[in-house]
Amino acid sequence: MNLKLRLTVLSFLQFFVWGAWLITIGVYWFGTKHWGGQEFGKVFATLGIASLIMPALVGIIADRWVNAEKLYGILHILYGIILVFLPSISTPENFFWIMLIAMMFYMPTISLSNSIAYYILKNNNYDVVKVFPPIRVWGTIGFIVAMWITNLTGNKDSGSQFYIAAAVAFILGIYAFTLPKCPPQNLIPANATLSEKLGLNAFSLLKDYKMALFFLFSMFLGAALQLTNMYGDTYLSDFGKIPAYADSFVVKRSTLIMSISQISETLFILAIPFFLKRYGIKNVMLLSMFAWVLRFGFFAYGGPEGFGLGLIILSCIVYGMAFDFFNISGSLFVETTTDYKIRSSAQGLFMMMTNGFGAIGGSLLSGWLIQQYFTLENGDKMWQEIWLVFAGYALVITILFAIMFKHKHDPEVIAELTH
Structure with a gap:
């Protein structure tokens, strides 16, 4: 082999x-x-x-x-x-x-x-x-x-x-x-400090306002990255509680529907170089954030058949843009704006903020919110309200990022990294 x-x-x-x-x-x-x-x-x-x-x-x-x-x-x-x-x-x-x-x-x-x-x-x-x-x-x-x-x-x-x-x-x-x-x-090096061994020296980047802002938004968006993985299949399966939909394809094969999200990932990865060269890192990150608004919003008004099913499929399709565009464009931002000596550590910090602190915060807070405010006495979930809250959260993050984060597009740098 x-x-x-x-x-x-x-x-x-x-x-x-x-x-x-x-x-x-x-x-x-x-x-x-x-x-x-x-x-x-x-x-x-x-x-x-x-x-x-x-x-x-x-x-x-x-x-x-x-x-x-x-x-x-x-x-x-x-x-x-x-x-x-x-x-x-x-x-x-x-x-x-x-x-x-x-x-x-x-x-x-x-x-x-x-x-x-x-x-x-x-x-x-x-x-x-x-x-x-x-x-x-x-x-x-x-x-x-x-x-x-x-x-x-x-x-x-x-x-x-x-x-x-x-x-x-x-x-x-x-x-x-x-x-x-x-x-x-x-x-x-054998004489490296514990901080250097663990890549903690990259935390010095937080002294820079622009980098601190980037990592802060990375954490906030990281809180949204796993929400549909957490609740998406359960949401589709819960349509089975409605007798008319109990035997529908969406209920019986909910995981297959959700897999469209991962299929979309493989396709949007191929589109990233084009979008980066044409629109720049900041705009691609903004596209990702707005795609999360659509991801949650389409779920809010989705259903097992007709127009509702179309919205669910659209939600799964935009997931590829939402997930890939931020992770890869964010990684390229770190690659192009940090000193080579701490670049690996800086990438680790990016992952720590998104998949670490962000994921922990998003998991704990979403679980608490759903249990306290969006779960009925019989245990049923208020799915439309849940998805709308998530969509509203993503929209606020998108607007604040667009206003607060300043980054100039450099086509030559992007061309070199995405050739």
Whole structure:
């Protein structure tokens, strides 16, 4: 098997073991377990908590002591072991702690899988810029396939979704040990301070008003990034409580409908260079933010058939723009405005603000709001009001960003980065 194909398999499985449950866990939580929204917010916050702590620590271990491919394999096997316990958990409190441990093992493997791919490609004289993106797209395809398998096997409301993810995680863990060796590079000086080892020196960027503003808005928008992953499938499944829609395609195959979002991601990634060159980084970020307004707004007025179904599909299509445009344009902003000596740390700070602090805040606050103000006495959710609140939040962020954030478009810099 050639190297590019082996790394494609790695990327596919990396996101398969996440996609098997990430979108459908809400259906299991609310529909099967009948647990509360506030506790659900805490469970989704585990992704953010793990993103704050583990990637940096695992990165240090891989840089100094353990082959990256072996560490990667061990983490996936441990992740699979923890997932096996989740279906037997009987309280939301215990579920939170077990999921937190699972995320501590899984979240650092996302960046570690990139590091492994980069090292193997560079070590075999491949052009990483050209070769890696097509490999990474298969990660999104793996996520989609996992969603489809979970839905089509009748497990979107079952604990078996965790068994599916666990089984593939074991396979991936073993597979990782067959990859070419990725030994520690020891790029971090032995006399480096703890702050430098953890990439905390990038926090000095917060002294600059423009950078501080960028990271602040990154955190605010990061709070919205997982909301439809948290509640989207549950929202569509809840149409089944209306007798006329109980057997509709949207209810029975809600996960397949939601997968249009990930399919859209793969397409919008290809459009990013065009939009960046034509409109610049700030405008692309603004497009992303307004796309989040549309994402939530279309859901608010969606339905299982006719015009409502069209709005749901449109919501899934604009998700690709909403998610990709901000993450990639934001990353390019960091790349073009920070000193090369702290560029990797600055990228880590960007991820920390979005997938760490932002995700934690969004998960906890949305769970609390829904439980306190948008859940009826019988447990039903006021979905239209929920989505409109989320849309209003995204609109406020968009307007404030447009007014407060100043950035001049430099076509030459963008052309160099997106050639």
